[in-house]
Amino acid sequence: DARVTQTPRHKVTEMGQEVTMRCQPILGHNTVFWYRQTMMQGLELLAYFRNRAPLDDSGMPKDRFSAEMPDATLATLKIQPSEPRDSAVYFCASGLVTGEGMNTEAFFGQGTRLTVV
């Protein structure tokens, strides 16, 4: 059963600490998205990658957020230093792009619920 796997499911941390969230996309998918979900803003795109290269990270606060794909099976989203306003659910999603566009929908992981106190 192919699925996107995110770890951890829950994270509580103190303000100022570093947080790393991990995502294993579906095998064979070449596009990975990071979304943040809050009550106020809904689902916001933070960044996305194709073939491990960042295509768009304009939605991400650059001073404290960073996203990488060390290899095709792992995507990471790091916050350093974390702040209370970063509290949200962070979703990773993956899809397959061929030709000009994506030929599948995005498959989502179960998200990481981050609480910064």
Place this chain on the structure above:
Amino acid sequence: AQTVTQSQPEMSVQEAETVTLSCTYDTSESDYYLFWYKQPPSRQMILVIRQEAYKQQNATENRFSVNFQKAAKSFSLKISDSQLGDAAMYFCAYRSAHGNQFYFGTGTSLTVIP
């Protein structure tokens, strides 16, 4: 950027009845995809149904169907014979056929009343 609007923050339906969730979108493109995702309390975003804009026929998946009105830029979801397990947040989403980014609406919270 494209915008997706869901004007119903909350909806409720009696079990076994039918409910329709509304979604409108704004785009200047002619080729795109539309989706409905379901998010139950478990937080997992689950694809319910998708529609290709070039297809005139409305998509159907078992009890779920859409009413796609391309000229009106409307994409509503109809759930027939509602079940308790249908209770969730439902998100409408848009994606260009030539792009990768998904644009989501703000969601509709559906309650199913036993």
